[in-house]
Amino acid sequence: MISISINNLTLKTPVKVIRNLTLVTALMASASSVYANTNGQAMDKPTMMAMQKVMKSDMALMKPDLQKQVQGLSKKTKMELMKILSGHNRRSKQLTLRQVMHEVLSDYQSIVSGLATDNTEQAADSARRLANHRLPVGGLIPYMAKKDVNDESLASLVGFNDLVEGNSLRLAAAADKGNTGEAASYLGKIAEGCVACHQVFRGQPGRSDRLR
Numbered sequence: 785m786i787s788i789s790i791n792n793l794t795l796k797t798p799v800k801v802i803r804n805l806t807l808v809t810a811l812m813a814s815a816s817s818v819y820a821n822t823n824g825q826a827m828d829k830p831t832m833m834a835m836q837k838v839m840k841s842d843m844a845l846m847k848p849d850l851q852k853q854v855q856g857l858s859k860k861t862k863m864e865l866m867k868i869l870s871g872h873n874r875r876s877k878q879l880t881l882r883q884v885m886h887e888v889l890s891d892y893q894s895i896v897s898g899l900a901t902d903n904t905e906q907a908a909d910s911a912r913r914l915a916n917h918r919l920p921v922g923g924l925i926p927y928m929a930k931k932d933v934n935d936e937s938l939a940s941l942v943g944f945n946d947l948v949e950g951n952s953l954r955l956a957a958a959a960d961k962g963n964t965g966e967a968a969s970y971l972g973k974i975a976e977g978c979v980a981c982h983q984v985f986r987g988q989p990g991r992s993d994r995l996r
């Protein structure tokens with residue numbers, strides 16, 4: 785097992801890179817064994833390997849204490865995270881989660897506009913865009929509070945992901961068929977997913993630390 789002492793924080797870049805790679809390799813090794821155990825039920829092998837690359841580059845961007853936290857997650861959590869990542873092929877090199885979230889909100893509003901005006905094409909496109917929202921730089925984890933980077937909190941992501949992204953895709957399929965009634969019925973479920981995830985992972989936005 786790899787252990788990081790406080791002293792390592794002062795090491796120069798090349799050593800840091802090697803340390804990052806070692807951590808990443810350890811993470812990947814454990815994820816691969818999960819792949820073997822589940823016999824590819826969750827993801828096919830090429831997807832799995834592509835997601836390992838994504839996790840690897842995300843891990844390399846994290847500071848050592850976060851890398852350590854991520855490395856300590858269970859194999860199950862790591863697999864779930866990779867499954868969630870596999871639903872996204874748009875990644876940003878500079879946007880934060882907050883910026884991505886504002887874009888997600890715009891897409892949600894655009895779905896509503898499309899449905900309200902019988903523009904099923906706008907609704908379907910916006911819903912697919914929402915489901916495949918951009919991932920912020922470093923992935924989702926760096927934007928979670930330190931206390932939430934654990935197996936228990938992260939397990940709830942799977943359900944929130946289906947509520948938001950699963951129902952967005954269902955909405956798009958219904959809109960494609962011109963079935964606006966069914967499409968509209970998913971709006972509430974998507975919103976439930978936004979709210980539920982915020983209850984776990986987000987505090988009240990924009991709070992001042994200058995108030996008593």
Ligand code: HEC
Pocket residue numbers: 881882885886888889892927928941944945948974975977978979981982985986989990
């Ligand atoms: C995976 C959990 C998760 C889901 C699902 C989610 N959010 Fe968020 N959202 C967050 C987190 C965490 C933040 C805080 C990000 C930050 O401030 O760094 C956030 C922040 C936001 C913000 C920014 C608020 C601010 O501080 O300016 C908006 C807007 C937002 N979310 C909209 C939505 C909408 C709309 C949906 C559903 C379509 C949604 N979110 C679904 C986790 C989630």
